[in-house]
Amino acid sequence: MRHYTALALTSLLLAACGQAPSSEPELRWLKGNTHTHTLWSDGDAAPEQVAAWYAENGYQFLVLSDHNIYQDHERWFPVAEDGVGRLKPSEVDLLITRFGADKVELRGEAGGREMRLRTLTELKAEVERAPEGGAGGFLLLPGEEVTSSFEGRPVHINAVNIDGVLPALQRASIVELMSDTLRSIEEAGAASGRPVFGHLNHPNFGWGVTWEEVAAVKEERFFEVYNGHRSTRNHGDSEHPSTEEIWDRALSRRLSGPDGASLLYGVATDDAHHYHGNLTSPTGRGWVMVRAGSLDRDAVTDAMNRGDFYASSGVVLEELEVTGDRYRLRVKADGDASFRIRFIGTRQLDGVTGPVGEELMAFSGNEAEYRFSGDELYVRAQITSTRLHPRPYLEGDHEMAWTQPARPSLR
């Protein structure tokens, strides 16, 4: 597994220097959300409305990850003429005003109308735009929230950059279910010839997945350290670890094992369902910043697979450089906000693992550097702004960012 780590670090170093092999385009940061719902499953807005929100609010890519569905077929959604369903007549009128009558297909008589949901192909044609002068642009990445459970415990895994629906599986344990679902995503990628990835969603939702299970599934390479839906228990409780604690515990167990194991990357997402003022899971709470050479589905997916991204609920980085011997970052200034930068990791000396997820170093200010001593199993950074999140997951949450764990080259 040393090999894997070296590769990841090399690519991060290349990326950090803003250089790439001469045939490659220059790398830039792309803002994206990989977890969103629409009327295709349990979201409360039409897919074109959801995509338009992200396209108009500074994002460069979006995954419409509806539950166990791929938006590729004919689907008619009932209009709630009595005003109590998810597609109200007033919403239909707004869609017509905004997107044009020719884009809103209705059938049926007054009192029993249905609206056809736009397919991914139609949406891509309508909302995607190329970057101008190397900036901006908007892209829809195909995806699905593969939604299953074991003995009432939810296991939700987002499959990204797939070309068709993947079935929800049933297995005899959480570990088997996660492992086989993630394998099915990899197999879909092998079949299509495209890079893909799966991320485990909200492990604490319904106390679905424990940190031991996250640690045990070697195919599990991405998980949601932050999910904007208020049912997902990011902070854990007195009996359950927070998502950050799950991250540290799982990394420490994996990386201290005799066979080594892959790193675990953290993503932040909206898991948006609500687009009309309900604050349970609105847009704009959490996202990823991905460093890629082009705004292209495979390039974005490749960058995620390299670990060249960070998770954010508001904090933006200007610089992020991770090499085999140091971890350096600079936070983008944000008015009068100040920042606490903490390097977190677990050390191992003479085969003995130290405290899990300890604070190795902390700085107040806009930039920080951590030099590896060589005894770290991994190091990651957590940045907290003094600015309160404007539409928080939990009242009192501050804007934050989480960068990916890295291993020292000396190990």
Ligand SMILES: [Zn+2]
């Ligand atoms: Zn879910």
Ligand SMILES: [Zn+2]
């Ligand atoms: Zn979801």
